[in-house]
Amino acid sequence: MNHNPGRVKWWAAWWAVPLFRVGVDPDGRPRALQRAGTY
């Protein structure tokens, strides 16, 4: 069936977004590559 994960409530988004970036899906690249946007 079509997939839709469902919207996160606005009051949860303000902490969920940074938690996602830092803890759930972190960036393991060297700083230089992060700045360059490449791998």
Added chain:
Amino acid sequence: MPADPSPAGRHAVQVLRTYPSKTPPFPHALQGERSIARAYTKAVQRARRLIYLEDQYLWAAHVADLLAEALARNPQLHLIAVVSRYPEQNGRLSGPPARIGQQQALDRVRGAGGDRVAVYNVENDAGSPIYVHAKVCIIDDVWASVGSDNMALRSWTHDSELSCAVIDAERDERLPLTRAVSATAPGSSPGSYGCGSGPSISVTTRPTQSWSARSRASASGATRPLSWSAGTATAAAVPARTAAR
């Protein structure tokens, strides 16, 4: 060190890895390794007709941007993705980060591709969701990747992952098939599609347009005919070769 194995088969296989850049560094990857990310980047940028994904997550903005740029650049390109209905961790604290990450990624991809993008989750006959743990990508029935990596920045840059990419330069002469999930058609043969020992959903296969007709329709053999066509009435149509998994 053992000798290299003898050549076998006609496919080119490349082993890809991810190691993070960390302190102290890995002795064999001082700056880390991101060959999985680079391979996906190159392959997606060259996609012409169809990107088929089965993935546990599909939630990174970097991955979504890569797919979105390919969809925006090529109006003939379609994307079909099969993901899990619910995140692996879906508690009050763990659920929102996973859901918002995937929602943002899907918004970007759907915004770029519109109705050329189809994202599905799967369930068994009883309606219970089947957790998709696969990490598979097939592009234009030419390039395929199977491994431990998910479509996520974590897998592409942070964790230790191992994957194999296969390039198949040989034309597949088999008749294209369409797999219709939970659909029945006269004369069709049922199959199964599931994970591990858990319940399976029923699938049927039926031939679609003949290979010769597709070959005539394709531009002088410049592109490989695909086993997927937009606008079919099936719930999910995937490349025929995925049936071999």
